[in-house]
Amino acid sequence: MKKLRMVMVIGALITGPGVPAAAQDNYSDLNIFGYLQAAYIDIPASFLGPQSTTFFLQQANLMGAKEFDNHFSAFLNLQFTNGFNSKLGWGNMNLEEGWAKYSYSHVLNVKAGFLLPSFNSLLQVRNRTPLLPYIVRPLVYEPLMTDRLNIDAFLPTHANLEVYGSVPVLADVDLEYAAFVGNSETSYIISGQGAGFQVSGMDTSESKLWGGRVGLSTHWFRGGVSMTTDMENQNQFGMGSMRRYRYGADLYVRVANISFDGEVLFVRPSMSDRQKAVFAMVGTFNPIVGKDLDRTFLYGTLLWDITDALYVYGSVSSLTVNDFMGMSEGIREWTFGGGWRPIESIVVKGQYVRISCPSPHFPLDLGLPIIAISVMF
Amino acid sequence: MKRLLLSALLMTAFTVMARAQLVIIANPSVPVASIDTRAAVDIYMLTQTKWTNDEPIRVFSLKKGTTGAEKFYAALNLNPLALNKQWLRVQLTGEGRAPTLVAEDEIVARVAATPGAIGFVDMARVTDHVKVLRQVTQ
Secondary structure (H helix, E strand, O other): OHHHHHHHHHHHHHHOOOOOOOOOOOOOOOEEEEEEEEEEEEEOOEOOEOOEEEEEEEEEEEEEEEEOOOOEEEEEEEEEEEEEEOOOOEEEEEEEEEEEEEEEEOOEEEEEEEEOOOOOOOHHHOOOHHHOOOOOOOHHHOHHHOOOOOHHHOOOOOEEEEEEEEEEEEOOEEEEEEEEEEOOOHHHEOOOOOOOOOOOOOEOOOOOEEEEEEEEEEOOEEEEEEEEEEEEEOHHHOOOEEEEEEEEEEEEEEEOOEEEEEEEEEEEEEOOHHHHHHHHHHHHHOOOOOOOOOEEEEEEEEEEEEEOOEEEEEEEEEEEEOOOOOOOOOEEEEEEEEEEEEEOOEEEEEEEEEEEEOOOOOOEEEEEEEEEEEEEO | OHHHHHHHHHHHHHHHHHHOOEEEEEOOOOOOOOOOHHHHHHHHOOOOOEOOOOOEOEEEEEOOOOHHHHHHHHHOOOOHHHHHHHHHHHHHOOOOOOOEEEOOOOHHHHHHHOOOEEEEEEHHHOOOOOEEEEEOOO
16 A cells, blocks of 8 residues: 555656646747749740740748747748759749748737738739649739749839738728838849949839738638839830839638639829820830830639649639730730649649730730649648 | 436437537636637637737647537638638748647647647546636537
């Protein structure tokens, strides 16, 4: 009996009277994670180039997040595209994001550094491949198109300071808001060696990017309107700089396992009388020049989560560019695809994309089958 | 007599099953005594990230596909697929951390060991090391 009592006392001392032993997460540690997407694409012949098929590592991102205390945190996002290899001259590596954040509460947050601004809804996640059902994204969000389209002409690609948050307004509805400021479009940024105190990466424009978004959200709905103003660089056409306004609206609705995502975007540069005269003169000599510099883009995607592991979707997008691109007739894209998630961190995707442009100057009608595997780690 | 015993046994089993009640639990450091459904939804949507004393909320969930998880998210009227996407979005945009997914037999210990933690579990598993914030109505 004495032995039994002794064993019980020792047992109690070892196990202790406190909280049961359990792995404790250290939330202040640097949290490193990322994802990659590898693809195989078949590109038919067009004026853009001959027919080609290729495997490629479309994208890999390495991210680090750190919580310093109850208010301050930081985030870094390194992005590698198209099988980046500096020795072989493949792809690109870029610092996509790097910011510090002060969070008072979900009502008020401030981010400073180099960040993706809150403009419409796809912009902030356009490169988060595990989140996207697509392999090839809607036109202006697709890096494969950015050789042909200057993404800055459509979207505010980066900002440097943002204040944002969400305020409860109704039973289960939040009002979301964001206001941001950043450098002008990348053509104003020094990419080589600057003069005097100017170094690469510095903004040389007279103005900055200003913008914001307001919207409403609940767990099955999110919608909002966005706006920016900055300067558009048309120096290469002798028109100088002009103020540019972007207006956007986004909508997400989910009913049971079916969801809809969509956006519209209107870009309206404001030309002075002198700039209008120069533009008209350029148009006199060059038939591919459109009637103004306005651009309009929209897309809509309908997605059905058949099971936890399987989804299918269809999507359409349309782009109208009236400027110097010779694509006034617009570019249309329709696509359908699906994905299968064998385990939580892996998605196997398949997609067929049809891109067409009826322009007499740059006629395009491409059908692209593409498959990919997206891995999150 | 046998029939009577069987009936009594079945009655007891049904009573126990009926009593199986999910509750929202929290670490004792959490500065609230109860939360409403709206707050629970906001916390699991990762839109509410702090307690009233500024302490970050550490969210724990039962693993996907478990009966407890399915019942809990159904009670909050949250679609598990949409919720997963929201968690992924928050994590990949650097806005926060996705909830830690744990098994039913370890969630109480994990919540008890993590300051600011919240989770949910069958009431029968609750211990003195956590506090109950709300009974989940199913």
